[in-house]
Amino acid sequence: MFDKMKAIVAAGALAIGGWATPSLAADALIGVSIPAATHGWTGGLNYHTKRTIDRMKEAFPNVDFVLATSSSATQQVNDIEDLLARNINALVVLPFESDPLTEPVKAAKAKGVFIATVDRGLAEEGIEDLYVGGDNPQYGTAAAEYFKGKFPDGGKIVVMRGIPTAIDNIRIEAFNEALKDTKIEVLDMQYANWNPDKGFEVMQDYLQRFPEIDGVWAGDDDAALGAIEAIKQADRKNVAVLGGSGMNKVIKLVMDGHDMVDADIFYPPTLIIPAIELVTMKYATQAPINGRYVLGSPLITKDNAAEYYFPDAPY
Amino acid sequence: MSDVTARPAEGGAAAPARNLVGFLESTGPLIALILLMVIGSLMSDSFLGAENLSNVFTRSAIIGIIAVGATFVITAGGLDLSVGSLSALVAGVTILFLNAAAQALGANWMLIAVGIAFSLLLGAAAGLLNGVMIVKGRVEAFIVTLGAMGIFRSLLTWLADGGSISLDFSLRDAARPIYYGQVFGIAVPILVLLAIAVIGELALRRMRFGRHVAAIGSSRHVARYSAIPVNRVRILTYVIQGVCVAIATVIYVPRLGAATPSTGLMWELEAIAAVIIGGTALSGGFGRIWGTIVGVLILGFIGNILNLTGFVSPYLNGAFQGAIIIIAVLLQRDRLQD
Incomplete structure (x- = not known):
């Protein structure tokens, strides 16, 4: 024993x-x-x-x-x-x-x-x-620039914010700043927690509330996937969906030329x-290393999407 | 909580309200729901539109079906905190199973049917596990289901590598009608919720099983001396909860076609809140399914009204929700606490 x-x-x-x-x-x-x-x-x-x-x-x-x-x-x-x-x-x-x-x-x-x-x-x-x-401020600015380029004559957009955090605030501030004095009208902003289910519900309600929506900034690719399903269900046409962060599924949509999603913001x-x-x-290797290394948050479009595509990653 | 234990005898016999107190007690949640809908229709033109109502009913169906199961568990004096995590796990495992089967057998509706049966089995097994641990293992329901909540969600996160598990595109079209389809102009999830609510109400209020559940919730010892098979009934309530979670998951999966580590987050709290708003006693002994459904709708409409009107700052959404929940319960409880 x-x-x-x-x-x-x-x-x-x-x-x-x-x-x-x-x-x-x-x-x-x-x-x-x-x-x-x-x-x-x-x-x-x-x-x-x-x-x-x-x-x-x-x-x-x-x-x-x-x-x-x-x-x-x-x-x-x-x-x-x-x-x-x-x-x-x-x-x-x-x-x-x-x-x-x-x-x-x-x-x-x-x-x-x-x-x-x-x-x-x-x-x-x-x-x-x-x-x-x-670059979090650039993340917000890139989103604003996208809508400015997309709707040069003005457009009505709705925004989904993320989880209430400092990062979310920085991005939204930069976004609002870049849209100042433009013809882009932000109809409303609600939290969707960077979550597909919440994105779906918030988008359903936006679509009920506003008869005219030209674009959605979902703030994140997860929320964007929910928004896409809600738009599909309501059978609304010509709503441009922009997410952000570079999820492989969404980059694939951009590569394949999806009818709602033609861009994404790089923040991987x-x-x-x-x-x-x-x-x-x-x-x-005893390399002396210090300093700052900042990755940009450029806009991903059909032309450069392949560069940012990781098919085997879970995100 | 003397009012709670006194209620089954009183409520069962005297359905028509004799006075204001009784009236408010029996219809409190319904009055709160009607008030909320009046507010909604005053504040937004699109609120009472058929499409909006259909949207809210349909997405409430998922929590609603889970909450029907929770009504049984809570009426029997139990608690299940694992429902949100379980739905994430069932969703993930079922998707993995379907994807593997689709590659071998090809995607068709038969496969979807097999997938549904598979997830129901999974849900029932998880419920049985919880029930046996609680009843035979004699561990507090709170602890067992809190543990299960962590285990189920971690398993899903591990299976998904922290990312998402997506339904194969060949299966999406076959599964899509389960969430987006309509029968006689009514969305399928609403019909499923309705059917489950009717069955649940009958089982809980009109059948022997339901009376046993309530008796056990009032006093386990008295129930045991009355020759009620206490252990079996208690385990069965957790199995019912597991099956309800699985049915809800079957409806959830076709909506976005994916399970992620954030699937079903906080659903347990929403389900329990709906049950209590509906007038079921948290300490057990009395439960009503129709109240639970009203509770789910109250929760669904609060979020909807906030999104439709934007009249409070989004920072305060949680405070608004909290206030409405407390008021809904105040309407039916406060007057009795003297």
Whole structure:
């Protein structure tokens, strides 16, 4: 009886030991902290993060990774503390929100950890060594420019906002700013939470309320997919749908020349890829790396869609 | 909560209201719904249009069918928090099953029928699992279904790689009529909801099973001494809930043809809220299906009115919804609490 238990305990210890060995053997341990998959975009983010980590591990066996996905800002603070307890050399973080994450990341920096922030900056400048981000104001501006180009003589559009967050506010502000003094009339804005079901319902109600709608900015490709179904159901013609962020399904629609969707805005979850790769290079090849790396948010049209198309990604 | 336990005997016998209190108690949710519709029609010209009403009824059908199941569970003194996650999981697994089968057998309506049967089976199995854990495993319903809520949603997220699981395009046309189709000018989901509501109301109010459910909800011990098969009935309420979730999912999938990690988010709260707005006691012992349906419609119309009029800032939508829900319940409860 005791022998049997001992054997089990020994096997367990061996298993744990075996599991922990790679991180002991590696020269550098990189912590990666990102939001959990709560909607399509973060789902894609998780997919590309795991994919990139696997590739980097394979290519550079002397660099190891720990990944933590958090479902709230509070949880992310705890997760970063746990990562620090594992003595990471570098931290790649996509902050849930800027303000609550600033202090914990600053504490990590004080311990000598190399900091790379992705997508969202921190509330204080000069903490991060590397910033890799998208351009949120440009995201809103690109949407506004699209409608200006589409309706030079004026048009009536409705807007779906995302999940109430700082990012959403920045985009909408830039969007409104770019539409000032134009003939584009924004009929209404409602939250659709970057969610296809909510996008469907909000669009159904918009279509009931406004007899004339020339365009919809759904704010995100998930919500755009819902809006497309609602427009199809109501049998309304000549409504231009613009989403945003570059979901593969929507880019495919643009490539194939869909009758409602002829463009998309680039703001992909793939921006985590260069962040992880750059930080890996720092330890794998001793490349000196710091500064800012900002990806633009250009408009994707039929001509350049193939460049942004990832058929195998979940987003 | 003495008013709650006293109600079954009183409500069963005296259907016609004897005074204002009784009248409000029995028709409270209906009055709230009518008030809401009057407000809606005053504020928006398109509110009472046939198309708008049809839209709201149709999309309410999904939560409505789930809420019918929840009425049984809650009347028996139970609770199921896993319904939203379960619908996401059933949707995802059924789509994966259909896509695989379509490649092997080709897409046709027979396959859709098999898919429906498959998802009903899946829902019933999940309900059975919940029920057995709660009744035989003697774990609080709150804990079991809270755990199941996390498990179901994580499984779906894992299956979907965090993205979405989409129905094969060859199957979309075959499945589309389930959400978008009409029979005699009425949308299919509305007819399904109606059928399930009628069956549910009959089962809960007119059949022995329903009386057992209410008796168990009032007092499990008295029910046991009255030779009611308490364990079997309680497990069965969770199975009914699982099947209702599956039926709702069958209607949901053809709408957008995809399941994502955000599918069915917060549906459990909407369903439970609809049940309580409808006059069912959260502590069990009394339930009414028609009230639940009225509750679902109240929730559906609130969102609709806000979108149609935009008279409150979108920042305050949640506050407006919260206020209406409390008022709807106040109308039927407050006067009795003395």
